[in-house]
Amino acid sequence: MLISSKDLLLTARAGGFAIPHFNFWDEISARTHVAAAEQKHVPILLAWAQKHEADISIDEALNLGKFYGAQAKVPIVLHLDHGFSPDLVKYGVNHGFTSVMIDASAEKFDKNVAMTKDVVDYAHQRGVVVEAEIGHVGTGLSEDDANQYTEVEAAVEFVKRTQVDSLAVSIGTSHGVYKSAKTPHLNFERLSELRKAVPIPLVLHGGSSSGDDNLNKAARLGITKVNIYTDLANAALHEAQAQKYASVLKMIEAEQDAIKSLDEHYIDVFDTVKLNQVETATALGAL
Numbered sequence: 001m002l003i004s005s006k007d008l009l010l011t012a013r014a015g016g017f018a019i020p021h022f023n024f025w026d027e028i029s030a031r032t033h034v035a036a037a038e039q040k041h042v043p044i045l046l047a048w049a050q051k052h053e054a055d056i057s058i059d060e061a062l063n064l065g066k067f068y069g070a071q072a073k074v075p076i077v078l079h080l081d082h083g084f085s086p087d088l089v090k091y092g093v094n095h096g097f098t099s100v101m102i103d104a105s106a107e108k109f110d111k112n113v114a115m116t117k118d119v120v121d122y123a124h125q126r127g128v129v130v131e132a133e134i135g136h137v138g139t140g141l142s143e144d145d146a147n148q149y150t151e152v153e154a155a156v157e158f159v160k161r162t163q164v165d166s167l168a169v170s171i172g173t174s175h176g177v178y179k180s181a182k183t184p185h186l187n188f189e190r191l192s193e194l195r196k197a198v199p200i201p202l203v204l205h206g207g208s209s210s211g212d213d214n215l216n217k218a219a220r221l222g223i224t225k226v227n228i229y230t231d232l233a234n235a236a237l238h239e240a241q242a243q244k245y246a247s248v249l250k251m252i253e254a255e256q257d258a259i260k261s262l263d264e265h266y267i268d269v270f271d272t273v274k275l276n277q278v279e280t281a282t283a284l285g286a287l
Ligand code: 13P
Pocket: 023, 049, 081, 082, 174, 175, 176, 177, 204, 205, 206, 207, 208, 227, 228, 229, 230, 231
């Protein structure tokens, strides 16, 4: 079943755990993420990023996401990740994504506000939630470069002006592998300040190679969703290559096994299973 991320992220915020956001880049990765979610009995965000459109178009991603999402035994959020073009994001809203991200974080503050607000107004009228980013999370940075932390006051102002549903913040992670190949230092103090001041769920990009302890702590301190892509793609490639003299079916199997076990690992790291405890407690009237 496909659902919105709205209640999931709010519940995660209250419960001190995070929902996994796994990017898919083909049919194998899409179906394997859903299999991992089913295995662990937790919902996930199944995400397609605009930067992958040369390899997998938005229409292909929508078809795959809707197909695997509809038959999943757990709720799935079909999410459009890093939408740089408002027109493309609006197309996604109209064609089946249940959650979208407009990423104008490389723009100046006022332009980021204007672009985000435009998409929020459009998406909300159509029942779709929106994520935006403030304080740019870069790519392939060294530990020292990833320190353009999101300012608390700017984040509060941004949320007030845009009415966005969730906010990606910069606290020391970076997309892809870290240049220094060291586990980054995350600014948990800033995260706690943001959690206290910003009234909506906070989310974290650049989860790969950021350290399990760091990610678990971030979830406990207020990160409600963690985006993972590079670790999954690298593991799939590595394991498939190890089977290259066997058969194509062995390569696919190896790719699936690698993705699934890493997905399950991250689900454990994020304490996502706590969601089921909250839901059980709610159903029993304990909360
Ligand atoms: P990584 O590739 O570092 O895991 O980042 C994923 C991400 O932020 C997708 O939006």
